[in-house]
Amino acid sequence: MSKIFKWIFIIITSLILLLYAFNLEYLIKGVRTIYLTGNNTAFISDYEYFDNRDIISLNSQPWALHKKYNTVAESDALQNLNEGGKTKSFLVIKNDSILFEKYYDGYDQNSLSNSFSVAKSIVTSMMGKAIMEGKIKGLDQPVSDYFEEYKEGLASELTVGDLARMSSGMKWSEKYYSVINITSESYFTKDLRSVILRQKIIDKPGQGFRYSSGDTQLLGMVIEKATGVSLSEYLSEKFWKPMGAENNALWQIDSENYGMEKAYCCIAGTARDFARFGKLYINKGKWNGEVILDSSFVELSLQPSFKDSPYYGYGWWLYDYEGKKVFTMNGHRGQFIISFPEENIIIVRQGDFNEKGRVSNGTGDLYKYISEGYKLAKSIE
Numbered sequence: 001m002s003k004i005f006k007w008i009f010i011i012i013t014s015l016i017l018l019l020y021a022f023n024l025e026y027l028i029k030g031v032r033t034i035y036l037t038g039n040n041t042a043f044i045s046d047y048e049y050f051d052n053r054d055i056i057s058l059n060s061q062p063w064a065l066h067k068k069y070n071t072v073a074e075s076d077a078l079q080n081l082n083e084g085g086k087t088k089s090f091l092v093i094k095n096d097s098i099l100f101e102k103y104y105d106g107y108d109q110n111s112l113s114n115s116f117s118v119a120k121s122i123v124t125s126m127m128g129k130a131i132m133e134g135k136i137k138g139l140d141q142p143v144s145d146y147f148e149e150y151k152e153g154l155a156s157e158l159t160v161g162d163l164a165r166m167s168s169g170m171k172w173s174e175k176y177y178s179v180i181n182i183t184s185e186s187y188f189t190k191d192l193r194s195v196i197l198r199q200k201i202i203d204k205p206g207q208g209f210r211y212s213s214g215d216t217q218l219l220g221m222v223i224e225k226a227t228g229v230s231l232s233e234y235l236s237e238k239f240w241k242p243m244g245a246e247n248n249a250l251w252q253i254d255s256e257n258y259g260m261e262k263a264y265c266c267i268a269g270t271a272r273d274f275a276r277f278g279k280l281y282i283n284k285g286k287w288n289g290e291v292i293l294d295s296s297f298v299e300l301s302l303q304p305s306f307k308d309s310p311y312y313g314y315g316w317w318l319y320d321y322e323g324k325k326v327f328t329m330n331g332h333r334g335q336f337i338i339s340f341p342e343e344n345i346i347i348v349r350q351g352d353f354n355e356k357g358r359v360s361n362g363t364g365d366l367y368k369y370i371s372e373g374y375k376l377a378k379s380i381e
Contacts, residue, residue, distance in 0.1 A: 002296025026188035027180070033188070041176050042187065042332060044088065044114045044352050047268040053248040053261065055269070061288070063272055066097035068380050074100070078372040085334070085365060088113055089271040094377045096279065098272075104293040110247055112268040113350045116331030119251075119267045120216045120279065122235065124164045124315025126223050128297040129238045135226045136160055143218065144261065146225045155201040162205040163219035164314045165305035168359035169203030172214040176332060183213055192262065193221060193256040209309035213264035216315075220263020231261040243280065243287050244380035245273040265331070271348040277329065278339040281316070302327050302341075321370050327378040330366065338370055340377075347373030 033049045034041065074082075082090050088107040092100040102111070124337050130136040137145075139161030144150040150158050154169060175181045182199070189195050196217050220231055227234050232251045240249065252266035253259050280286075281302065285293030301314040311318050319326040321340075329337040334354030338347040347369060355365045 001315075014058075015239070026185050026190075030184055031193060033277065042114070042116070042265075043319040044335075044350065045144060047112070047114050047250055047252055047266065050252045050266075051256050052252055052268070053230060053255075053259075054236075055232050055240050055245075055249040055251055055267070056236045057245040057248050057273075057358055058241040059244060061245040062246055062296075063093065063275075064097040066094060066099040069098060070100060070102075072100055072376055072379055073375060074102070075372060077368075078376065081365070081368055081372060082349075082351075085350060085351060085355070086160070087334075087351040089348065089350040090369075090373075090379050091271045091275060091346075091348040092195075092373050093279075093348075094380075097345050099380070100376055107350075109272055110270060110335075112247070112250060112270060113335070114252075114265075114271060114336050115267045115274060115329075115350075116265045116333065117213070117327040118274060118331040118337060119263065119265050119337050120213075121315045121329040121337075122239075122267065123216055123220050123223070123231070123263045124278075124301065125239065125277065126231065126234055127160065127219060128165055128293050129234075130223055130226050131297065132294050136222070141163070143222060146222050149197050150201070153201070154204055158201055158205045160219065160222055161314075163215045163222070166209050166212050166215045166312070167206050167305070168212065168213045168215045169201045169205045170212055170216070170218075171200050171202045172212040174211055174213060186213065186217065186264070187262070190255040191258045192217065192260040196221065197248075209306050209312050216264040217262070220261060224260075230259065235267075239277075239280075239292065242290060242292060243276045245276065248272065249273065249274055267381060271350050274329070274337050274350075275346050275348045278337050278348075281327065281340045282339055282344055282346070319370070321374065326370060328366070328370075334365055336366055336369055338366075338373060340374065343377075345374065345377045347377070349373075 004262055088104055090102050141160045143158045144156055159166055173181050175183050186195055199214055224231055247270050249267055249269035251261045253261050281298055284295040285304040301316050303313050304310040305313055317328045317330050327339050334351045336349045349369045
């Protein structure tokens with residue numbers, strides 16, 4: 001029996017050594033965090049398993065409650081969608097007042113939830129702020145000004161703007177349900193900067209949209225260098241505090257030793273606070289009269305970057321609902337911040353499940369939340 005245990009120990013030790021030898025040690029944390037918790041992909045409370053930095057709020061500005069707050073009944077379709085789809089929070093804001101608000105499974109208005117790729121829209125906003133402050137020269141500034149790794153070949157053509165509109169040409173595989181791929185490595189590595197800087201630019205930058213978390217992560221690294229502070233601090237000082245967030249938030253980092261935020265994802269915040277970015281962009285960069293972002297940058301962000309991808313601007317998703325413009329912040333497992341700029345309506349859904357589909361043909365949960373949330377908002381005048 002002792003020989004059996006000895007061989008088991010040798011095999012396990014050898015496997016661990018092989019993982020480290022082939023730069024696959026991140027798999028150990030991935031398996032422990034995801035599979036041993038009963039999941040098959042990242043989940044909305046997984047921030048508890050990672051190191052985080054605080055995003056600090058100050059002098060909170062609570063949302064006003066609509067005079068008909070929570071008096072409007074949700075439709076049967078919306079009720080079934082929320083209760084059957086693992087929704088944790090659903091919020092409808094009309095004319096800067098909360099009209100409808102409901103929470104599920106023990107969540108409430110102060111509960112934090114991982115936003116996943118909603119962070120991409122926020123990081124692009126941070127880029128806009130850094131440009132506004134002169135810390136980044138502009139969208140055409142070469143990434144090689146910040147990182148020597150991009151001084152030769154196709155990489156030398158890469159600009160900050162290419163990263164924001166996801167046209168870097170970086171070699172990247174965007175997969176969420178497999179642990180052996182670059183997206184998972186980025187999620188579980190202890191040194192995210194080195195993982196990103198070893199990725200090659202294999203296509204000419206600026207030629208077309210291709211969704212890539214690597215682009216936003218590199219953009220975050222540019223912002224970090226340009227501003228001289230952590231992404232969490234910059235977000236806190238330039239957005240969270242001036243926009244009166246009601247709660248502190250958390251931003252996952254790769255490790256305490258390296259301290260790089262996962263720029264492409266993983267801000268854990270509340271539905272009420274994420275909704276503030278919808279209001280900011282509806283108001284063309286102003287928050288209660290204060291200019292947070294240049295209006296021309298906001299306008300550019302909400303326009304298609306390429307003709308063959310009319311659904312994406314600079315960090316924001318762009319749609320049409322019954323002839324009305326809609327822009328959204330989207331995240332894994334159905335994190336949605338949906339804005340109707342012409343009617344000043346904001347819809348927020350946080351949850352742990354999302355039926356995939358296309359908004360353009362009316363499939364998928366995002367379209368359903370757009371439709372049902374809009375109908376609820378328009379049920380009163």
